[in-house]
Amino acid sequence: MRNPYDVLGVSRTADEAEIKKAFRKLAKAYHPDRNANDPKAKDKFAEVNSAYEILGDATKRGQFDRGEIDAEGKPRFQGFEGFGGGRGGGAQDFGFGFNAGGPFGGRRSSRGAGAGADPGEDFFSQIFGEAFRSAGEGARQQSRARPRGQKGEDVNATLTVTLEEVAGEAKKRLRLPTGRDVDVVIPKGVSDGQVIRLRGLGAGAPGIDPGDALLTIKIAPHDRFTPEGSNLRQRLPIEIEEAVLGGTIRVPTLTGAVEMNIPPMTNSGRTFRLRGKGLPGKTGPGDLLVTVEIRLPEVVDEDLLAYARKRRSAKAE
Template sequence: MAVEYKDYYKLLGVERSASADQISRAYKKLARQYHPDLNPGNKQAEEKFKEINEAYEVLKDPEKRRLYDQLGPNWQHGQNFQGAPGFENMHFSFNGQGFDGAGFSDFFETLFGGARSARGGRNNAGFGADPFGGFSARPRRGRDVEAELSLSLEDVARGGKRSVTIQTTGGPKTLEVNVPAGIREGAKLRLAGQGGDMPGGTPGDLFLRVRYLPHAHFRVDGDNLQSDIWLAPWEAVLGARVPVRTLDGEVELTIPPGTSSGRKFRLRGKGLGSAAARGDLLARVMIRVPEQINETERALWERLAESSSFSARQHRS
């Protein structure tokens, strides 16, 4: 099967003459954009994330970049590499899954070598490639553990460090986790080495799945939030300035005269999401009438009803 050439410079969006600093900045920007924690369940983002990691693994290293540049698109007609120095025991983690060679493309493995068995297939038996040509057993690893991390919408909007207490065989253990601002519900946070123990080996990882706690004022719609504004009938007719609750505190909203129930006002940047791309708050107008009125109020309402030409059921064009 033909192995397709991959242009690592194009994947990172940089020129072939780009400096190491430019490559690093481009990689960090793309990694944030396609990180699986911010794109749960998005297979295209997952593949893109793996591609940019593969490109960065090569271009960040001067020697590997030099070898890659030497071969270029005609790499299949060049030297026969059996494995570049430093790639023999490569292992990286992606969204809780380990990749030992299999996490990279066939082009990468053909060019730089990978964990292969004596028969030429991928080695999936839990062994790592030995730089001297053989295979060495990796330490056994404990099982990964998954738990739920419940967050209020205020915590999601702010992000930052949170303390989490989990139950272990040795009793409760409190850990500190850094929550990215705007993290999506269902995303997983990985705490390396905090999973199941393995005597004589290495512990597994702990994955915290994010769950949003119900909120008394807001409903979640992706990165947007929805809420209700309650108006008295005269505020809707005459207009008003009313306080509106947001995750960042109260703001004042101007209600224009003649506002009907159900109309929505968009407060930009008051929703969820990262600081650079935060969603909006959609505030829906709801008109509330008094359940009980006195005789004076009743007379005024009756007078208004008699003198007004307005019909709520009349068709509006």
Template sequence: MAQDPYTTLGVARGASEADIKKAYRKLAKELHPDRNKDNKAAADRFGQVTSAYDVLSDKDKRGRFDRGEIDGEGNPAAPFGFGGGQQGGFRGAPGGFAGGAGGGDFGDIFEGLFGRGRAGGGGGFGRQAPAKGANLAYRLAVPFEDAARLDPQRVTLGDGKTVDLKLPAGVESGTQMRLAGKGEPGPGGAGDAIITIEIGDHRFYKRDGDNIRLDLPVSLKEAVLGGKVKVPTVDGPVMLAIPAGASSGKVLRLKGRGFGGKAGRGDQLVTLEIELPAGDDALKTWAEAAPESNPRARLGV
């Protein structure tokens, strides 16, 4: 019998989309095959969690499950124990009647299973539609800079074929993409490939929503006198104007150099970090002659 996706993810039936997504991310992180090598139980559980999220993250599927029209794996529900659907990708038990499914009456369920036509003016059931093949789950590691620019990614599927995948605006770790008909074959057609995106970290960039943050070292001379300095971005180096008298912690903005978001591309936020030269006697002499001041006065100390 297929599992209840709400139970699998540990959420209530009235859970919001955000709660469902949060629960899936937590479980997927704990159970991911990369963190549970040679652990079949974790792999099976990961497949069940992915399957459950596949149902509950799709408004149409969630509604059909809640009405009892499909089981927890997205297959047509089989009332009264009649034969179940195909087993899902990385999932355990074959499909069956979705225990705990709420809502719809059996007339609607039968209509969904067997179609509107009934033999002899409604005296018997029609033939059940053949089930599709299983969905297959994939993980795609995407470099930070590629994700920011939304560069297409080449994916190699289980059959050895490659697909160029176009990343969606606002992509982030945990984003799932569906390739229709790229799963396992079945009597009713092939299932789908479900691809989970994982964006890699970067050695000096940090993501902040659709913006990218960068701590930029500048010399004391550049901070005092100002000038233009070369700054790395995900699109390549650009020149950035440093205002004269800039302090450490000052944030400068490079528009349109962030992540490709749904509302347009974000910016790169550059935080200046002044590096003092070591062993500079002239700087030491200047500091000793400088008038006393308290830059912390605004903090009340």
């Protein structure tokens, strides 16, 4: 069976409510009573139920995450740990004292124990057969290569987000290099180039704890706003009459346009602060800093030309 997380379409960090919601949705979609003409629906329905049997049970979910059971809920081979303590090589693996100082030390089986053979291994081979010898050797080799507590590799991924998604603390789906799809909520106060560690979502293997996913956030350039921490900057053109006479102008923000009053005789380059109209921050929303730029008329205005000539002449005198 496939990975139960993939079957239900949830991430490894999904909580109980998310898992239950995903299960109910898929069970309803694939229920045989609703898919009488689809012969594959029954198999899909069974697969969804099997996945939920593992992820819907906290104990089984923990066992699966630790690699103790497979996707069908069957125990994985753990190197006969049930017989004793560690995973080291030799008879001490099984805790029965078959090494030289144990109660069976110095005695060799007459059934094919060659020079240097482990008497403990030979004893169990007589009971369980050659399958035990092969499995035990494979387990010891695996144990030597991957000691208990070893962590898998970290993986790197990049998530590109827009300023609108940052402002809305949006949830985005991302496929990690491991092939797993995860839902990432854009955190408050995130900045361009920031690296977020997603614990336990890296590479792993049975008996090895998975590494982490290192997620680099890239904020896409915006045609209107420039982020500065949790603040935003914007350059806004205004008409010359608005600059001279003052008035109310409309200012675009990430969450919709708002009105802003400017005083008479406002110079080009003056900056106004709209509080709380920036990006979400760890201690509260940032501000929008609006710098106005006077825009001259596209069509020649004779009155404006006459006024400019008059002022030039007055300065020349």
